[in-house]
Amino acid sequence: MRVLHVCSEIYPLLKTGGLADVAGALPVAQLRAGLDVRVLVPGFPALRNGMLDQVLVAESGAFRLYRGVLPGTTLPVYVIDAPGLYDRPGNPYADAGHTAYPDNYRRFALLGWVAAQLAQGLDPAWRAAIVHAHDWHAGLAPAYVKAAEQAAGKRIAGTVQTVHNLAYQGNFPAQVFGELHLPSHFYAADGLEFYGMVSFLKAGLYYADKLTTVSPTYAREIQGSEQGCGFDGLLRQRAGDLAGILNGVDDTVWNPTLDPFIAHPYSLHNMAGKHQGKTALQQEAGLAVQDRAPLFCIVSRLTEQKGLHLVLDALPGIVARGGQLMVLGAGDSAFEAQLSAAAAAHPASVAVHLGYDEQLAHRLIAGADVIMVPSRFEPCGLTQLYGLKYGTLPLVRRVGGLADTVVDASLEHLDEQVASGFVFDNFDAAGIDAAVRRAFALYKRRSEWEDVQAYAMQQQFGWDAAAAQYGALYQQIAA
Numbered sequence: 320m321r322v323l324h325v326c327s328e329i330y331p332l333l334k335t336g337g338l339a340d341v342a343g344a345l346p347v348a349q350l351r352a353g354l355d356v357r358v359l360v361p362g363f364p365a366l367r368n369g370m371l372d373q374v375l376v377a378e379s380g381a382f383r384l385y386r387g388v389l390p391g392t393t394l395p396v397y398v399i400d401a402p403g404l405y406d407r408p409g410n411p412y413a414d415a416g417h418t419a420y421p422d423n424y425r426r427f428a429l430l431g432w433v434a435a436q437l438a439q440g441l442d443p444a445w446r447a448a449i450v451h452a453h454d455w456h457a458g459l460a461p462a463y464v465k466a467a468e469q470a471a472g473k474r475i476a477g478t479v480q481t482v483h484n485l486a487y488q489g490n491f492p493a494q495v496f497g498e499l500h501l502p503s504h505f506y507a508a509d510g511l512e513f514y515g516m517v518s519f520l521k522a523g524l525y526y527a528d529k530l531t532t533v534s535p536t537y538a539r540e541i542q543g544s545e546q547g548c549g550f551d552g553l554l555r556q557r558a559g560d561l562a563g564i565l566n567g568v569d570d571t572v573w574n575p576t577l578d579p580f581i582a583h584p585y586s587l588h589n590m591a592g593k594h595q596g597k598t599a600l601q602q603e604a605g606l607a608v609q610d611r612a613p614l615f616c617i618v619s620r621l622t623e624q625k626g627l628h629l630v631l632d633a634l635p636g637i638v639a640r641g642g643q644l645m646v647l648g649a650g651d652s653a654f655e656a657q658l659s660a661a662a663a664a665h666p667a668s669v670a671v672h673l674g675y676d677e678q679l680a681h682r683l684i685a686g687a688d689v690i691m692v693p694s695r696f697e698p699c700g701l702t703q704l705y706g707l708k709y710g711t712l713p714l715v716r717r718v719g720g721l722a723d724t725v726v727d728a729s730l731e732h733l734d735e736q737v738a739s740g741f742v743f744d745n746f747d748a749a750g751i752d753a754a755v756r757r758a759f760a761l762y763k764r765r766s767e768w769e770d771v772q773a774y775a776m777q778q779q780f781g782w783d784a785a786a787a788q789y790g791a792l793y794q795q796i797a798a
């Protein structure tokens with residue numbers, strides 16, 4: 320079955336968050352499972368320059384389409400070369416001042432349009448039977464497929480819209496609709512109109528044959544008004560077409576035994592490297608070098624979603640109990656300033672590295688004892704999964720994919736040997752503090768801590784299970 324994934328970022332070439340990790344791993348797992356999978360991305364400089372063995376596939380006045388190969392894989396990737404739209408350095412969505420590009424609707428409409436063309440013979444050698452759109456950036460792909468099907472009076476391709484984050488919707492003023500070259504009846508409540516705006520994500524949610532999101536719990540949560548971001552009514556109507564398929568971990572990238580970014584690889588049976596990594600981190604960050612001080616870490620976009628003010632609430636308690644905190648993140652300037660101030664106030668216990676650093680992310684997750692992900696909402700979350708694999712116990716809020724992947728170290732879970740981290744419910748200072756205290760209590764009970772670590776490290780979060788679930792979904796809708 321020929322499957323085209325449509326997305327805006329892909330590891331290892333361009334990444335702002337977990338979407339890139341998924342785009343770099345799920346299609347490769349599907350290739351392994353025998354599907355004929357390709358990916359379509361916009362020609363941002365990192366992608367246009369980074370794909371290997373590119374050949375020209377098609378050309379029009381507006382763009383050239385190349386097909387290359389993702390480095391380190393055999394995955395074929397189509398790249399849309401349209402320099403006027405995509406040849407901008409840095410973040411793919413926003414300028415250096417963090418302002419979204421005003422022509423984003425054009426940039427991502429072209430992505431969706433080319434996807435639909437690849438289901439209609441744009442590449443004479445390969446025609447997509449399934450178009451799988453990721454997030455709002457690809458949301459117009461199912462709409463363009465549907466428009467083509469209505470015009471032709473026949474089925475063209477099965478379509479899937481995957482929601483990685485319902486909070487990012489791609490909403491634009493109604494006036495842009497005329498430029499999208501979609502049938503006028505598509506601008507309607509039963510269509511892609513959303514409170515008087517054009518919504519790219521709603522286009523995907525309305526027109527795709529099947530909808531998925533990245534964990535079973537988030538699939539339920541987004542059908543309610545609290546987490547539905549205005550789409551809960553539509554998602555309830557389409558509940559029969561909506562599935563939650565949990566993300567996996569790419570074992571070739573996140574694996575403590577063969578991680579090239581850590582100086583001392585380790586495994587469940589020889590954890591010495593983890594301790595060496597912790598010492599090196601403490602030295603590098605100027606923290607007190609103490610193996611027995613529990614080291615908490617955060618690797619995150621610094622946004623409202625990620626619950627960082629709870630971390631600020633919990634910080635005095637962590638420091639007072641003799642713990643340490645290292646943060647790697649970039650994002651909202653208010654969070655950046657508050658975290659930096661905390662580091663300045665407690666230089667021996669708190670270190671903050673502002674910015675995006677893939678290698679440091681690996682070293683932190685490998686060297687720390689606990690990784691905190693106290694999110695307000697979390698569609699899946701990948702860093703808690705990386706924490707589990709590296710024996711770095713996740714401290715998370717019971718929400719979305721975090722609820723599906725971490726089991727609290729309560730007495731009964733310890734007794735049943737199913738505990739893998741620390742989970743709290745209430746999104747407030749008392750909630751996170753209770754989880755932090757549980758982490759300290761377990762840390763003192765060395766052998767129990769090691770049992771939980773061992774259990775966490777043996778969890779299976781490969782991509783093959785998700786690949787099989789998506790495969791079953793494609794079977795239902797193949798054209």
Ligand code: ADP
Nearest residue numbers: 336337619620648674675676677680700701702
């Ligand atoms: P989200 O996609 O919402 O940001 P995920 O947990 O799914 O959250 O994925 C985040 C990904 O981005 C992980 O691979 C994580 O390691 C990475 N990441 C986040 N912030 C940084 C950073 N400042 N430096 C390096 N990697 C980061």
Ligand code: GLC
Nearest residue numbers: 337338483533698699700701
């Ligand atoms: C989004 C979500 C995150 C998820 C990632 C990959 O960015 O915020 O929870 O893990 O996509 O699906």
